[in-house]
Amino acid sequence: MWMLILALLCFVLYAWFHSRDRRMLRNGVLLVLGVLLGLAGVLNLLWDHVPALDWIVAKLILGSLLGVLLLGLALIANGVTMVRREGRRLANLLSLLAGIAVFASPLAVINLLNANTVITVPLAVLIFFGFGYLGIVFLIFLSYAVIYSRGTHKVAPAAVVILGAQLIGGKVPPLLRARLDRALEVYRDADDPKPLLIPSGGQGVDESRPEGEGMAEYLLAAGVASGDVRPENRAVNTEQNLLYSAQIQREAGRPGPMLVATNNYHVLRSALLARKLRLDAEVVGARTAWYFVPSAFLREFVAILKNHILLHAVLFTPFVLLAAYYFFLYLD
Known part of the structure; x- marks a missing residue:
């Protein structure tokens, strides 16, 4: 019974922390711990009342081991x-x-x-x-x-920051295009005044021009008003993407919450970093090629x-x- 009580406590704490700020990894710790304690508590209560439970658990353990082997392959x-x-x-x-x-x-x-x-x-x-x-x-x-x-994000963003990725031949590749298209969805769905779009990324040693410049070109070609695009061309990592873009947002006179667009695998780390930097920002993800x-x-x-x-x-x-x-x- 005590495991179920602890599981319930974990779920309550998860709901409380999640409602305050979704950008905390402790939310995941509480959720997973609550699920594991809940499963263990239920099994403990049923163990003496379900004769076939030990056989079922044994099968589940063997299935889990097989699943790990298949995962390795x-x-x-x-x-x-x-x-x-x-x-x-x-x-x-x-x-x-x-x-x-x-x-x-x-x-x-x-x-x-x-x-x-x-x-x-x-x-x-x-x-x-x-x-x-x-x-x-x-x-x-x-x-x-x-x-x-x-x-789902619950903010009406004043600015949408698109995190950069490597340009291929000076052009936007599919991985980066997915981020830009996600930002365009947010932009087009937003009420007037439209949010400021900040494509962010500097020039790598193997790139012919800054990522922010190539991304801005893509956004303008997609029909975004030129006054709504302010590229950031200096950042070389995610932290600089966020800090330099926040500076551009302030200089543009567009106060309000920020929304960050990146690929789905990069969402949580970007959100954790935004919280660490004390930015009023949520992060949304775009689809990524399955093999990546x-x-x-x-x-x-x-x-x-x-x-x-x-x-x-x-x-x-x-x-x-x-x-x-x-x-x-x-x-x-």
Whole structure:
């Protein structure tokens, strides 16, 4: 019963925090924790009253293990597709590496435990709990990223910022076009006065002109009034996209909330960053090519881990201490 009470408390806190500000990852933590505690509580109540429940749970566990194996195969296949279509950059290898890790990590743990030495057993503990921890954190991130990206924004934006992406041959590629088209939807659906559109992005070393310039050209060709387009041509990352665009919005005399348009995989991290920068901004997402999504979400996950590295180090400390315990146990 106590697990159900804790689950209810998690859901209440989730609803409260979500109503105050959707741009918090703790919302995802509370939601996933509430679901897991709720399922555990229901199973605990039914265990003595449903004779076939143990058989059902066993089947679910086996199904989950099979699902993990299928996930590993899918990630490897996606990694191969990414390399073929996008090249061999590290960012394009993430799904391939994750798929290999799905199979390699349990084999490594088994072999290290079988070796049964002062080094291998603590290392097996670290690998086992390390991948388990990353799996749970990724589940939280992915769940809330999907929930946030599918939510509807409730603001009438004074400005719509379109986050830049690489131009190909000086032109807008499909990935960036999806962001621009999403911003155009918001612009056309808005009441008068129309929001200011701020295409944001500087010039990369492999680009012939700033991204903001190419994006502005696309918006003007789509029929947006020239007075409603103010390109930002200096930013080299998402934080600068947001800060420089907010500055342009202020200089244009368009006070009010900001709406940020990007691809669906990038929505949650952009929203977290906007909150960190204390901007009155929500984020909306555009569709992304199916083969690009797994690697893109993994890349966003890695970026969020890096932004909260100290917190995760603290949370993982008990498992490090457990590994140290086995190390000193074997020394004795």
